[in-house]
Amino acid sequence: MSRYRIPGMGRVDPAAPVSFTFDGRRYTGLRGDTVASALLANGVHLMGRSFKYHRPRGPISAGSEEPNALIGTSRGPGRFEPNTRATVQELRQGLVTESQNKWPRLSFDIGAVNDRAYMLFSAGFYYKTFMWPRSFWDKVYEPFIRAAAGLGKSPTEADPDTYASRYLHTDVLVVGGGAAGIAAALAAAQSGAKVTLVDENPEMGGALLSDPSVRIDGRGSWAWLADQLSQLRAAGVTLMTRTTAIGYYHQNMVGLVERLTDHLDQPPQDAPRERMWRVRARQVILAQGALEKPLVFDGNDRPGVMLAGAAQTYLNRYGVKVGDNAAVVTCHDSAYYAAFDLVDAGGRVAVIVDTRDQVRPDLADAARSRDIQLLTGHTVTATGGRLRISSIRVNPVRNGRVGSGRRISCDALLVSGGWTPSLHLFSHTKGSLTWDADSQTFLPRHKTEACQIAGAGRGLWGYAEVLADGVTAGMAAITEIGRSAVATSARVEGDRPGTGSSQKELPTDRSAGKARAFVDYQNDVTAKDIRLAVREGMRSIEHVKRYTTNGMATDQGKMSNINGLMIAADALGKEPPQVGLTTFRPPYTPTSFGAFAGYHRGATFELTRKTPIDPWAEAHGAVFEPVSLWRRAWYFPRPGEDMHQAVARECRATRASVGIFDASTLGKIEVAGPDAVEFMNRMYTNPWTKLPPGRCRYGLLLGEDGFIRDDGVIGRMSPDLFHVTTTTGGAARVLNMMEDYLQTEWPDLNVWLTSTTEQWATIALNGPNARKVLEPLVEGLDLSDAAFPHMSVAECSVAGLPARLFRLSFTGELGFEINVPARHGLTLWNALMESGKAYDICPYGTETMHVLRAEKGYIIVGQDTDGTVTPQDAGLGWAIGKAKADFVGKRSLSRPDIVDPNRKQLVGLLTEDGSRLEEGAQIVLDPNQDVPMKMAGHVTSSYASDALGRPIAMAVITGGHGRMGETVHIPMPQGTIRAQITSTNFYDPDGERLKA
């Protein structure tokens, strides 16, 4: 048995030893221990070094609010977790743990030099220390801050664990399985309602687990608890332990994270580590209890200093004595019970220091009967010891004056600064709070959601009161949802009621400026820091918080917020509610990214859309690239070819003979109905009325602001049917925009819109031999240039398949796009490949498509445009139907800023030295101007052109259309590149090849 374990006490299993390591040393705990309780049983209080000053720290709590005892835990590669709270992590066989923020070791840490230099690290030190000289920022300050920032080491491997997600619908969700929560759940369940009770701990019971001496309904509290839990199960209540309610969202949705395997010696194969529950409840009952506050005095962070309630928990729940000779300092009655339990278990309590002048007589008597020295109206002004507390300095306070101090030896100090109702979830709902002057705490006031708040969470104290309140909350919840039950009541003996006062920092006879009196342990914020922040002009608690970082650590100030507020209010000479309380935000406790991600990772992060031709491309060695959600064949390298060589070959083959390209990802929308042509006239810039069936046209779509939104070739299949194509990424957006206008602006138009993107497989044939490849497969259509000229469309049969055949070109070559029902896409592809054999048909990917279109100056919306480019800017003024009275965006084209001749306009660029420009590179007109230079535009597209034997680029440049032939400059890290402004139509400018 470990030195500090008391046989026969606690809920741990003495017959089940569990072995684990801490900083490489082997320890033994018991089944049911946390890492903290097991280490304490072995006499280890020192568990970490603090964030800023590297001060030695031990656990101050026994729960999820712990700011100090943060450790790294590991279960093999990829399963390392930093900043695990030792007070929460359950012991498991072989658990490997380590302390953090120390070097070379926990007991001797070089970084503790920060503690000596603490004057440098006062509030706002970031803003002050790192200001000057400016040249130090890059080389000295930033590396220093980055090295010092953060607590614990991030794992570098991918997380090998899996995480699950589920939904849950329930009538009543009770958060918190303490006395109030259990009473509420049972009351609600008796109405027949579907009830779910959750608690973050491994077992239900809350404070009852730490108060076995209380008797309820004639039984010990633990026996009563076991009976209540079996009644809950019998009533069909869903009980979820190790489940933290992390956030309370709109319309009574509560997020829960259930921890499934971290406590298991051997997790089942492929079991999820955690499960995120999204719960929708008709009524929520918040029974989260209250969190104990520390007291603020010099040296209040030394290992061995601990919340009185935590010491009581370690004793009663884990059978662990936190010291042989404890002292107590308190301003609340609850700490007395912790001291009494410790003495009754065979421990020794040297002294109870109470900051109050008056103490309840029964408590004073009970202390006296246990030989505990009671010092009322006293303060603690210092603690002694280095890695563990060894003494406290106690002074009397009379009429506000602090008398002389004396030392009292101790090896543990139990502190209680009173209790803060846990209102985090209530705060997530933007429920308002009210300051209760009597209890010096915030209590819930106005509710925004369908919830009830019960027990210590609304400031009540003592089991009798809390149990009755739980029943009331349960009854209120079921009444709200139209159910009823008979209220019950419980009889409590040996109850532990209590009251207390709230404190700013404790009075001292020493210089307050030198006191290391911690308010926020995790961020190392002292009372002095908060007073300094107020002196330096911070008035709102929100500013004090950000300036000092008080409450900004991962514990979100569960212990520090109220103490910080009391001190700030005192410094400002205001009442606490006038200074305000900072907002709590989800998650309640630190939550793993895996739980949020759930199934959305790896291959299931988002869906991958594939075309009917995709299997062929994969089988023929295509390299793919993602384009919106699609994966598209990027290029088809032959053995030994790199991307540049493959693309050059594909370009050459297409221009020389024929290339084949999978264009199935193009968005397709059918615009049908008697008013289809009127709708097209209103949506697109182009005129459509005179476009006869069988012809197609390049269509340009603007927003009302006059900027280009999308483009694509549109074919008129019949008087009342248009086959609209959109960009690959724009399909959904364009359809949404069309639907918007059709439904809300022009509901009078008789038009139907249908997305047909995935109904058609689309294959493009381009090159001088394209017709020769296609012609043998076509039935019912004369493909000659005279009968089927450029920009024609027809329905026909291709390779025996029903097809919509377009003659159009995105390459400048003779081109066709064949649409067949998607299920026949691969059949058509194979037929064309077979037919093309004689012409060395070359499959090409998106990169070659980009190069070929750039050689012709055809834009890609979203690459050469960025949402601020007008048709005129892009050189597409010809696509505007000037005779049309109106279309979407027309009015904007005459706005003064749109007709400004100095707008950025799309031009071609040819570098003088023949180098290829970087897409996105900035362009300047005068390379000799002072830095920062005035940017004149940027490169939008840049490729090595096989047809031109040199690189080409497109760019938007201010007033570019009026600068043809001028030289511009592109400053790059290696030097400035000169380039000449040209037309964007680099290849076959007269378009002779289209007419083949």
Next chain:
Amino acid sequence: MLLIHCPYCDETLPEVEFAYAGEAHIARPADPSALTDEEWRDYLFIRTNARGPHYERWRHVHGCGRFFNALRDTVTDRFVTTYRIDEPRPVLTPLEAAE
């Protein structure tokens, strides 16, 4: 996650089925060319940016596909009501306005 009532489906469904679509009751001018630059600017860019009840458009994009209007409080994120696009702007009761 919000639950939103689609006035066409007459069902209350998760927010992920819906898409926000800007402020409601801003009709496209019948004849934009008749507007001054300032009037057209106001139509394009000037919005209420309400703190509190806000008339706005949503689309049941992963459902029936219909655009509809909603009255939502931008402070609490609470939907006061949703209604079809051809229905008039609902008048806030004094109680709702006070919320």
